[in-house]
Amino acid sequence: MAEQKDIDALSGIETTGHEWDGIRELDNPLPAWWLWIWYASIVWSIGYWIAYPAWPLVSSYTKGVLGYSSRAEVATEVSAAKQAQAGFRAKLETASMEQIRTQPDLLEFALAGGRSAFNVNCSQCHGSGAQGFAGYPNLNDDEWLWGGSLDNIRKTITHGVRNTDDEDARTSDMPAFLRDKLLTRPQVADVADYVLKLSGQTHDAPGAGRGAAIFAEQCQACHGETGAGDIEQGAPALNNAIWLYGGDKETIIETVSNSRGGVMPAWGKILDTVTVKQLAVYVHSLGGGR
Numbered sequence: 001m002a003e004q005k006d007i008d009a010l011s012g013i014e015t016t017g018h019e020w021d022g023i024r025e026l027d028n029p030l031p032a033w034w035l036w037i038w039y040a041s042i043v044w045s046i047g048y049w050i051a052y053p054a055w056p057l058v059s060s061y062t063k064g065v066l067g068y069s070s071r072a073e074v075a076t077e078v079s080a081a082k083q084a085q086a087g088f089r090a091k092l093e094t095a096s097m098e099q100i101r102t103q104p105d106l107l108e109f110a111l112a113g114g115r116s117a118f119n120v121n122c123s124q125c126h127g128s129g130a131q132g133f134a135g136y137p138n139l140n141d142d143e144w145l146w147g148g149s150l151d152n153i154r155k156t157i158t159h160g161v162r163n164t165d166d167e168d169a170r171t172s173d174m175p176a177f178l179r180d181k182l183l184t185r186p187q188v189a190d191v192a193d194y195v196l197k198l199s200g201q202t203h204d205a206p207g208a209g210r211g212a213a214i215f216a217e218q219c220q221a222c223h224g225e226t227g228a229g230d231i232e233q234g235a236p237a238l239n240n241a242i243w244l245y246g247g248d249k250e251t252i253i254e255t256v257s258n259s260r261g262g263v264m265p266a267w268g269k270i271l272d273t274v275t276v277k278q279l280a281v282y283v284h285s286l287g288g289g290r
Helices: 032-051 070-094 097-102 104-121 150-159 185-198 205-218 249-258 273-285
Strands: 015-020 023-026
Touching: 070 104, 070 273, 097 104, 097 150, 097 273, 104 273, 150 273, 185 205, 185 249
Parallel strands: none
Antiparallel strands: 015 023
């Protein structure tokens, strides 16, 4: 005996037999336009599989009868872009940093290339806005460990800082005064108070008084009598509010006790000469370049 169909009394349309909370679903046919689009999509997908690369194989993939390759297209576009830039790159290759800065067309090209190179190679440490983080210098201010001129910035980028890949890397080694037993813990605390005084922060006056003599004996040769720093030695200024690792007493004690030693790659061994120049120009333009 054939199963009796369930017909909706109101619409006269057969139901699917599904029911939720007393509500039954009508078995309405799909619209014809929807079906035709579905069929056309199937035909289109088959044509696409035949015409373009589509199916992965064991060690390759189907090439498609049109022989199209997105990688080849990108390679062609990159090659065309390099050819278009060749003239400017040749000029940058031989131009001095000052010539680049004073020639508007070269400057514009250098800034564009430098911004791109910075985002790819430098933003991971210095931030997308070059604002820096603890241990990674802010490149927007006018505080430079090794100088903020175009040539100084270029040299720093080229050779890097405290790396083992370039014998001309920027190097400034600060003693670990407590770890190396050059000072005692109370003496380190006194020096920290004196540094707080130099930078205009709240400090313990008696401790700062004792720390002044220790500073003059142990720290003044690099940081200067007033704590103004020395770019020739890569010694930071201690008399302002700009700090690489932090300027509170606890952080200063940690720095004096165990020293610091950030490392930067020698980009001159990784990037070509033109890109290094572009990076130097871009970093110099951020607002803090001297």
